[in-house]
Amino acid sequence: MRAVTGRTPHERRHDVSTQPLPPDRNQAILEATKQVGALLKKHGHDFALAGSVAVYAHGGTGNFQHDADFCVRPEDADAVALTLGEAGLKVYAPPEDWLLKAKCLGQDIDLIFRLGGEPVTSELLDRSPELPVDSVFMPVLAPTDLLRSLIGAFSEHHCDFGAVLPIARLLREKVDWQEIRRERGGQPMPDAFLHLLERLDVITPPEGPAPQGGHS
Incomplete structure (x- = not known):
């Protein structure tokens, strides 16, 4: 264009x-x-x-x-x-x-x-x-879509957890974390970020086995 x-x-x-x-x-x-x-x-x-x-x-x-x-x-x-x-x-x-x-x-x-x-x-x-x-x-x-987009952008070449962490803290009560885990939890970088949120007590660890798939 x-x-x-x-x-x-x-x-x-x-x-x-x-x-x-x-x-x-x-x-x-x-x-x-x-x-x-x-x-x-x-x-x-x-x-x-x-x-x-x-x-x-x-x-x-x-x-x-x-x-x-x-x-x-x-x-x-x-x-x-x-x-x-x-x-x-x-x-x-x-x-x-x-x-x-x-x-x-x-x-x-x-x-x-x-x-x-x-x-x-x-x-x-x-x-x-x-x-x-x-x-x-x-x-x-919507908050879930906003976090999904930010987490979905993580890759081996772009993985700025520090920029997204305060956003996750701010919106954690408004986000459907189960949905994000379902869609992104099988990807290495999003999974690492979700694990970090759990260790920091921002979100609660899921019950049951971790997701095996995810969008590429």
């Missing part, structure tokens, strides 16, 4: 890409999230907020990681990119084939259509509750 630059100079005077950048990085990411979420809602796109800003919407701290993540279905990615481009945001395709990227208020926006190695589905989006992100309500990944 080529970069989408959007409208004429006269029309772009009111585009979100030209608005002043908040001085604080976390606040800038939050403002960019609100701008993009409001645009997607206005144009009727199905989506759900993911990543560290989704954790914030579920009651986490406002210490965001690097960007704002939005989940969209693969078949909707081009339409979402067009909407953002027409609003003046630069949208482009990175080397990775599971997302598109955009810039808003100088912040990175990830438009993810494969989450944790699996396509984003209507079912995933439909069970995402609408929550306030500061002053803007938008769909946010």
Whole structure:
């Protein structure tokens, strides 16, 4: 996909890409999230907020990681990119084939259509509750889906337990850990993380034998 630059100079005077950048990085990411979420809602796109800003919407701290993540279905990615481009945001395709990227208020926006190695589905989006992100309500990944996506991203090449541990602590009462064990517990890195959570008394060890399978 080529970069989408959007409208004429006269029309772009009111585009979100030209608005002043908040001085604080976390606040800038939050403002960019609100701008993009409001645009997607206005144009009727199905989506759900993911990543560290989704954790914030579920009651986490406002210490965001690097960007704002939005989940969209693969078949909707081009339409979402067009909407953002027409609003003046630069949208482009990175080397990775599971997302598109955009810039808003100088912040990175990830438009993810494969989450944790699996396509984003209507079912995933439909069970995402609408929550306030500061002053803007938008769909946010349900806690179990959020943890599933984070744990499912663990691999031999990317395995940052330290970033996900506080999220698991925060959301532990809202997560269906049996479901996550069923789907991810047979994979080495997710299984190691679940074992760590048990040793730290974040979650209760399962009853019965450990799962033998899991998605690749």
